[in-house]
Amino acid sequence: MPKVPPPVYVAAGLVAQHLLARGRRPTIVRSVAAGLVAAGSVYVAGSAARAFKHKDTTFNPLEPERATAVVTEGPFRYTRNPMYVGMTGLLAAHAVYRGGLLSFLPVAAFVAVIDRTQIPAEELAMSRGFGEAYDAYRAVTPRWVGRAGRPPTL
Known part of the structure; x- marks a missing residue:
């Protein structure tokens, strides 16, 4: 199991975005757009x-x-990882705010690290702990976002 809490990756991404977009001043349009993305992510x-x-x-x-439970209500109907979707959204909001394409590199890095290290370990633990109930949920609900199928009622 990975030992780095995902918020640490978010913090590192925010610092990297700041460094990648040094000297860029946010416009009112970018500020409003970033605020909307951040609010949705929160x-x-x-x-x-x-x-x-x-x-x-x-x-x-x-x-x-x-x-102690497989959660399928609320945002879990649309994604198996709404916490990570929210964290990704916060990084994306900050990238919009900072401006420039390079600001989005930490967003991509966060998704890659979480998707390749954290999520597989969590899914393995959930599958071991909840067996068919979790596997059925995983079969119809996408890892990130989108429409994989109709979520089961558990």
């Missing part, structure tokens, strides 16, 4: 946190084996 992540709390299960990404 909403998605906050909704996921509420769904975890409603099911009385952990959302500690370093200890997925401690999960």
Whole structure:
């Protein structure tokens, strides 16, 4: 299991974006667009946190084996990883705010690292812990966003 909390990657991405877009001043249009993307991202992540709390299960990404339920409500109907979608959105919002294409490199890096290291470890723990229930959910709900199928009712 990876030992770096995903928010640490987000913080590193924010610093990298700042360095990559040094001296660029945000315009009003970029500021408003970034604010809207950030607000949506916070909403998605906050909704996921509420769904975890409603099911009385952990959302500690370093200890997925401690999960006590498969959460399929709220944003989990559309993505298996709404917390990571929210974090990605925050990085994207900051990239829009900072300006320049190079500001999006840390967004891509975050997605790549989370998608290749963190998520597979979490999915393995969930599959081991919940078996067919989690596998059925995984079969119809995309890892990131999109439409993979109709989410099951658990």
